[in-house]
Amino acid sequence: MSGQDQAGGLVGPAADVLARLVRTALDEDLGGDPGTDVTTTATVPADARTVVEVRLREPGTVAGQVVWVPLLADAARRLGQETPVVELLAADGSHGAAGDVLARLSGPTRTLLVAERTGLNLVGRACGVATATRAWVDVLAGTGVEVLDTRKTTPGLRAWEKYAVRCGGGTNKRVGLFDVAMVKDNHAAAAGSVVAAYRAVRSTSPDVAVEVEVESTEVALAVVRAGGRFLMCDNMTPDDLARTVAAVRALVAELDGPGGRVLLEATGGLTLARAPEVAATGVDFVSVGALTHSSPQLDVGLDWTG
CATH class of the missing domain: 3.20.20.70 (Aldolase class I)
Known part of the structure; x- marks a missing residue:
């Protein structure tokens, strides 16, 4: 789970873990690699360009922003297009109000549409876990007691969800059965x-x-x-x-x-x-x-x- 230092000092999932997560999610949506989006291909010209904003619809703790760059790069590769530009406007671990813009994405419309649901699924999931974790961290503030996660994670999303726990101020207990023994x-x-x-x-x-x-x-x-x-x-x-x-x-x-x-x-x-x-x-x-x-x-x- 180690990786390059992200905004706020948080260390995100390792690059290979994140790449595998993105690849699996896009394969699922597109039916393989490169796969196809039949609706977007039929309705959006290949040279169309768009600017979009990722926005919170409700308040919470921001998490998952680290996904946008590798996700859009993989989607663009599959479509043979240039990678959209990512401007992150909120750091993972920060508090966001309803209506806050988390990121601005600009580039080929087809690539943005292909990546849209995958990105929102992953960011929404991460923000949900981080927000729940922050509630525990806040109620324990001043006690010296840390809140830990467990192995009760979504299969395939453990690294992602444990990163979200850290964004919320929690502590990862163990990665799996191999790194800490539990009798x-x-x-x-x-x-x-x-x-x-x-x-x-x-x-x-x-x-x-x-x-x-x-x-x-x-x-x-x-x-x-x-x-x-x-x-x-x-x-x-x-x-x-x-x-x-x-x-x-x-x-x-x-x-x-x-x-x-x-x-x-x-x-x-x-x-x-x-x-x-x-x-x-x-x-x-x-x-x-x-x-x-x-x-x-x-x-x-x-x-x-x-």
Whole structure:
């Protein structure tokens, strides 16, 4: 997911990831590569040129602007036309009001029409995720607690949606199954216990961060005694969560000394209304699957100006 630095210091999806996303989306719309737009080909002269503006129809957090350049370049290649000029007027991560112009695009009309729906789909999706994430970041402001995303993403759009989470001020937890280990209830059942599962993962993948899902204070303490220092507290009440946080931090201080560090995450059934109460328990993170699996699309349109 690393890539060149974008406006606002955000790092967008790597160029190859973005190129693959654009290529797949255009193939889907055009029926292959180069494919065809039967309506545009029939009604728009090849030499026609247009200026259009990408505009927010409702307020929200801007995200996905990084798509316009590679998208229009790929569309132009397929049509054998010059690549339209892209003027970005709002940075990813910024707040936009209804009616704000995000970008101005100018060039061959056929290319702009071919790319229009793909671009609006991707930008609208990204803005929706970023806007939902920003709501969590705002409600947690001043608590020191970060909001994390999860793997509950749209297949094929994970890199895009995780970038949108960052645009909204959130933090990416892990990319997939390969970069961070997460011991959950099914792994514990297969291994015989949570502690056995943790030890098995730590033994086979010593250089990978390991997070362990726990559902009680007792299990959390057992994992800490086994060496675990990254715990996900699942579906605990605020009172149980507070007791678990206090007990775990006390045990880590006893085992590792005053400088001992453990990372604690709350997850399961979280809502914006409950977020301040959960943050007050002393956790470091809250993880919210709804950022990516339930965020509504933000309404973004494309208006012709000439």
